[in-house]
Amino acid sequence: MHFQMLRSWHERISQELDAVVEFWLRHSHDEEYGGFFTCLGQDGKIYDDLKYVWLQGRQVWMYSRLYRKVPRFRRPELLQAARAGGEFLLQHARVAxxxxxxxxxxxxxxxxxxxxxxxxxxxxxxLGLDELGRVTGETRYQKEALAMMEAIVHWVREDPSELGRPQLAGTTPHDSMAVPMMLLNLVDQLSEGDAEAASRFSELGSWSAQRILMHVQRNGTAVLENVSEDGKELPGCLGRQQNPGHALEAGWFLLCYAQRQHDPALLSQIVERFVKQPFYSGWDSEHGGLFAFQDVDGLCPTQLEWNMKLWWPHTEAMIAFLMAFADTRDQELLEKFDQVAKYSFSKFRDPDAGEWLGYLTREGKVALTIKGGPFKGCFHVPRALYMCEEILESLLKETKSTLLE
Amino acid sequence: MHFQMLRSWHERISQELDAVVEFWLRHSHDEEYGGFFTCLGQDGKIYDDLKYVWLQGRQVWMYSRLYRKVPRFRRPELLQAARAGGEFLLQHARVAxxxxxxxxxxxxxxxxxxxxxxxxxxxxxxLGLDELGRVTGETRYQKEALAMMEAIVHWVREDPSELGRPQLAGTTPHDSMAVPMMLLNLVDQLSEGDAEAASRFSELGSWSAQRILMHVQRNGTAVLENVSEDGKELPGCLGRQQNPGHALEAGWFLLCYAQRQHDPALLSQIVERFVKQPFYSGWDSEHGGLFAFQDVDGLCPTQLEWNMKLWWPHTEAMIAFLMAFADTRDQELLEKFDQVAKYSFSKFRDPDAGEWLGYLTREGKVALTIKGGPFKGCFHVPRALYMCEEILESLLKETKSTLLE
Known part of the structure; x- marks a missing residue:
């Protein structure tokens, strides 16, 4: 039964990854200037030619990663587009x-x-340039990535003044979970298979993980998006804000960290606090799907989209549950993976044009028909499908060999 | 029939204005620091104590205006709270x-x-300080308002550098309709019953009106939110963006302007382009209500709330239709007023706790239960009710005297 479910998801997910990558290959490449169009309508038609830097970096990463890790994607057009995207970033992303x-x-x-x-x-x-450096073997990309990483760490840990935000008397300095999450993800990226980098970034990784763990509040029952610098709850909407998708994404970033640290106690704490709990409190029992925002006291959030169902919390939940299952073999986690993946495949997937829709109403109706926009590009969907395919493959291999014994 | 409809709306609207003002009187005053709480839940409970400057200024204006113009609101608690709000602004709004x-x-x-x-x-x-000056007779409020007005006009027409936005090579300088709209509204405010101010701001008023009229594009068939400095359509989402509520609000600002100019040709152009057209293209024929954003080519907007029904486009439509009817006696405009007012009273109004809900789904279900928040305070609802009451009163007086003749 269990084996059947894994096999069936492996097949569906692999096929879906093919369709998703095909969508971006067909519609997003700017052959003239390099880089990627990401403002794409349901059928892939470009409705705006602006280039959002987050999405440029992410697509360079995605293409390079697929090329490097998944044999069937070792296709010259992926590498070529990744390179052109990397060059576009090198030439244009830095303003001055x-x-x-x-x-x-x-x-x-x-x-x-x-x-x-x-x-x-x-x-x-x-993220993009480091992965491009790995796949091309050209050190200049990684050198540039490392120099940028140094600046980021300086802004976060020493002096943010270059970012240009004024220091104001009424702003409580606080930790927004996105920041240590992003840093932990980058430490993971930069350290892979590189003992020197791993050692160089080890302290930063632990620091980031500790900062994320500070967001567990209310006697361990809730992850809050913003806490004070010393890990206390903040007043007002800012302090009460929850983002279930973010907690689940932090969950799998932390699972990777706990694996690297060989720390099973931390791992089971993460599964509880960052995987199960955000899901149980963030899942809409009436209509299915994860809410975009919540207020920990059950008040109404002020974000207009709070009850909309966005694609990325669901892709992050798929990764988190499957990874947590692989780490623990807790059957409940596999069931939740199945539940989220079924919801996602039935609601977000577009079997006709490829890639997923991104924005549904609370009831699960399509609210925005776009496939890409200022915040949605070639990233969360293919990353989740690629990672789930990889985890499922290794689970299947293992199960097979157990069956054969 | 027509008379009955006017009388019935006059009664409902007057009662509703009482209930709305009562809500803010009861829940929003900060007796300790002055100013107003605007983050209020459905029943008026404060869920955050941050003070948004837009909403402070707007509530000072609303209270002062009601006190000055509507005899039943000549209540000391309104004036006292307006004063405390004005003092709060004077002491704290300017950062440095x-x-x-x-x-x-x-x-x-x-x-x-x-x-x-x-x-x-x-x-x-x-806006707030000028009206407070009028109601208190204290010139220091108006002096401060005029000094600020000078700075604003300098930023808009001469040098925006103090606003702190970097000049970037990829930004096309463009006119966002909100800017001339706001200026035209302020000219109207500052000029009322003051011949010296009226003459001082006359050129600015005409300039602002002309800038707004530049947003009529596509052979007069559409109002676009953003156009180039010389009145041409811009590429991409920015150029195609429409905001029906904004066009309708600009509509009644322009009607006031055309009245002051005694320009009937301009007036009928405005009724067509800024009142009727935005309504016909912005009204949701399936579920009723005005969309928040649209794309003039019918593409999907990228604003997540594009198809939500927000309170303020409906209050602005009520004012625009009733004022346009009073100016033209075109029966169609009165029918549209009735249609929008019926929708609004049935969907946004909260007969139990007072004040209107602000954020509905496309289908008209409550999406956010808050009565106030970072962008909703004591302004659009009471302003529309107060203005509609005033227009209805004058229409009724006139109709009565005609009937008596």
């Missing part, structure tokens, strides 16, 4: 070198349109 | 005097939390 600060969005030909006063454009620049 | 730049949000006791790189906090500061 020698400053490392990157734009948030560029015109098609690479002129800066907007700058965010955060670290995320820069983080996805690191 | 002598700069005129204001914060976007303050802590309860007035420390700046966030600054927007736009002019809107400053505009509502002008």
């Amino acid at each position: 070198p020698p400053s490392q600060k990157c734009a948030f969005v560029l015109t098609r030909d690479g002129c800066p349109v907007k700058i965010q006063r955060t670290i995320f454009s820069e983080c996805f620049y690191v | 005097p002598p700069s005129q730049k204001c914060a976007f949000v303050l802590t309860r006791d007035g420390c700046p939390v966030k600054i927007q790189r736009t002019i809107f906090s400053e505009c509502f500061y002008v």
